[in-house]
Amino acid sequence: MELLHQRYAILEEIGRGGFGSIYKARDTGLGNRLVAIKEMMLLSNTPQDRDEATAAFTHEALILADLLHPNLPRIYEQFQEGSKAYLVMDYIQGESLEQYLQRLRAAHAWLPAPEIFEIARQLCDVLEYLHEHEPPIIFRDLKPSNVMRTASGHLYLIDFGIARHFKPGQAHDTVAFGSPGYAAPEQYGRAQTTPRSDIYSLGALLHYLFSGRDPADTPFLFPPLSLGNPALEGLIASMLELDAEKRPARMADVRDTLQQVAAQDVVNDILPASTFTAWNPPAELIRELVEPFIDEADTQDTHAYGAIGSTYLIYQGHSAGCEHAVTALAWSPDGQYIASGDHLGKVHIWEATRGDTLYIYDGHARGESLIASLAWSPDSRLVASCGYDGTAQIWEAATGRQVGAFVGHAAPVHGLAWSHRQPSLLASASSDGTVQVWNRMSGKVYFTGGSKTMDGARMKTVIWSPDGRSIAFGGSDGVVQVWKLSENGNEPRFQEVTLFQGHAPASTIHALSWSADGVLLASAASDRLVQVWQADTGTLAYTFRGYDEPGCWPRTLAWAHRGYWLATGGSGTDKSVRLCNGLDGRVRFQYQGHLAALNAVVWSPDGARIASASNDGTVHIWQARV
Known part of the structure; x- marks a missing residue:
């Protein structure tokens, strides 16, 4: 060997x-x-x-x-x-705390309060040790994926790539680092990180453990807990103060209070998300709390592994050149693979870190076979593809073996989405004027929708909400519809919630994307506008008018899986990807590495990178630093 x-x-x-x-x-x-x-x-x-x-x-x-x-x-x-x-x-025999929590959630279980206190005790001990080191060490990246857990429950803090020594008198950190949701505000360049920064991160983790809500989905926004113990609720709230001076001064203070609360044994043992009422903050509140820290982060253009916009990999497996346009793109949920489709009807499966091609699928009819949309199954094992041949096909990513097909449309299929809540359900949008939700195994159709304002309107795009409880779709009538899934009874049913008519009449809705928290929807249309609005009411939050030049319009967009960053790709004469603050549309960065118009943009599951596909025949993976 x-x-x-x-x-x-x-x-x-x-x-x-x-x-x-x-x-x-x-x-x-x-x-x-x-x-x-x-x-x-x-x-x-x-x-x-x-x-x-x-x-x-x-x-x-x-x-x-x-x-x-x-x-x-x-x-x-x-x-x-x-x-x-x-x-x-x-070598640590075990799993990350993130994997452990995912496993519990899949089994409809969660952590009992005594186990949460034991997790907190171990993390307090190791963080206090780091803070008392000479010079003090600030970890700066406490989150579930950076904590390993053995079968006996022993924890290890891992990944010290962004830890730093505390330097007395320094105004702020040289470079902004951290994971959205867990990183304290000062980690975005506002001030120097101190032990109180790790206290904030531990508070975010404890809030997650006691509520089941991942703070990465809504950074800086923590709804009040109701745990039956005011002392514990007050401690966690103080740890999450945006003003570092209002947080506990030492990790020892946090540990002592937690030990006192644990000894009282009066904490409610409640399943996640039932410890408080539903909390969907309006866009105005999100903007007020989050925007200052996004603005500060924008002054820092580098991170531990390179500059924002730096190209990590260029995939040329489709034979680079405008005659081999890459028309569709999807990143596997496990982050390991990318599926990219072209105008010749082929889908390539390749490694996201190395660019090695795993398989090329050629199951669609040749001639009029452009691949219009791609979707991965929640377990990253299967791929669904659709195109101008009028079919949606499901096949194994590793072998190309077809395991299903939907032939219920009578015209090209432009949009495709896979439900991560009910993996048996897919939704497709077609030029035949319909959006259909169907069972991938039986092909049975549970829902058929279409335009309410224009006869003969073609449906172009469809997506599921992050929680899998709603679908949104749009087409050549310039209207976006939102329908909510009802799970009462044996079969899924849908009820209309919102009809958004903010785009120009008869414009075409090219792309839709839902914010990670499910509160906002973004739509890109041929009227050259990107509009962001509240999904449950249709209330417009703002309009992005960055495509005013003649001959260009927004062709694709994607919201980050965590936080409030929005990527938009231009078509026509525009060849760039804009990285925007999704709360107000201000452009933070413009990627200009492509030689032709954009057809698709997707985020990596961890929010670190963006993949963009173009008519130049390439897929670029580049650093988004989110």
């Missing part, structure tokens, strides 16, 4: 990120002990990006090498071979 660094036998890949993989390995030089090896590829777009990535990787090694605590992995070695850097550390 070939050994890495003449010592480590790689056993399996146990994780993968944007810049490399994590492997389980055997250390043949020290009794065949198990270790984890973190790999980072140094093949960034520019020398500056490579230097920054290497510096962050080395920084993590240097911080961990000086630490020894039961809730921290030990580091053994750092080295570089060829175009890759490696970090060798303890």
Whole structure:
């Protein structure tokens, strides 16, 4: 067996990120002990990006090498071979806290209060240890995916790539870092991060554990908890103060209060989302609370792994050139693969981190076979594709084996969406004037909708809401309809909720996208407007008029899976992707790497990158830094 660094036998890949993989390995030089090896590829777009990535990787090694605590992995070695850097550390047998919570939610279960207190105790202990180090270490990225959990419930804090030493007297951090929802406001460049920044992140995590609401979906917005214990509710609220000076000063203070509350044993044991009433803040409140921090973050154009807009990968498997337009795009929910379709009716499945082609699907009729839309199944195993041949086909991503097809439309199918709430349901939009919701296994149609304002209007796009309880669709009548799913009875039924008529009459709705929290909808149309409005009422929030130049219009758009960033792609003479503040439409960055008009933009599931597809025959993956 070939050994890495003449010592480590790689056993399996146990994780993968944007810049490399994590492997389980055997250390043949020290009794065949198990270790984890973190790999980072140094093949960034520019020398500056490579230097920054290497510096962050080395920084993590240097911080961990000086630490020894039961809730921290030990580091053994750092080295570089060829175009890759490696970090060798303890192998932790278990799963991330994020995976553990996902598993509980899938089983319709959740954490009991005593287990939440035990999680909090361990995290308080390790964070207090870091804060009392000389100089103090601020972790800055506490979130469920950065906490490992063993079968016995022992926790490890992992991923020190953005941790920093506290520097007395420094006005603010050199670079803004953190994960939206868990990062304190000062991490967006407003001030220097302190131990109170980690206290904020722990407060966000505790709010999640006691409520079931992931703060990454609505950064800085935490509805009041109702836990039956005012002391606990008050502590978490104080930890989440936007003003750092109003938070507890020390992690020890947080730990002591939590221990007192836990000893009282008077915390309600309630399933997530039932600890408070439904809370859908209006767009005005979201803008008031969040916008200042987005503005501050915009002054920082770099992060640990490169600059915003830096091109990570260009996929040219469709034979780059305007005669081979890439017309559809979808990123798998697990983040590992991208599906891209072209005007010749072919769909490519390829790795998002390396660009290696896994499979090319050629099941659609040739000739009039342009692929118009793509969708992944929630488990990232299947792909659904539709096009000008009038069919929607479902097939295995790894093999191309067809497992289903829908032939209920009488004209080209332009839009396709897969329900993540009920994986048996798909929705499709067609030039035959209908939107249909159907069962992927039986083909049975549960809903048929169409234009209410124009005879013969073609339907162009359809999407499911993030919670899977509603669909929105639009077409050549310039109208967007929202219908809510009713799950009473044996079969799904739909009831109309909203009719949005803010676009010009007879304009074509090209694309729709729902904000991560399900509150807002964005629509792009041939009237050159992108409009953002409240999905439940149809109330217009704002109109983006960035496509005023002759011969251009917004062709595609996508809201980030977390937070309030909106990406829009232009068609006609426009060849760029605009990255906007989704609360007011102000452009923060414009990506201009393509040579022709855009057809599709999608976000990576973690919100770090954007993939854009163009008539130039390429797909670009570039850094969005969200």
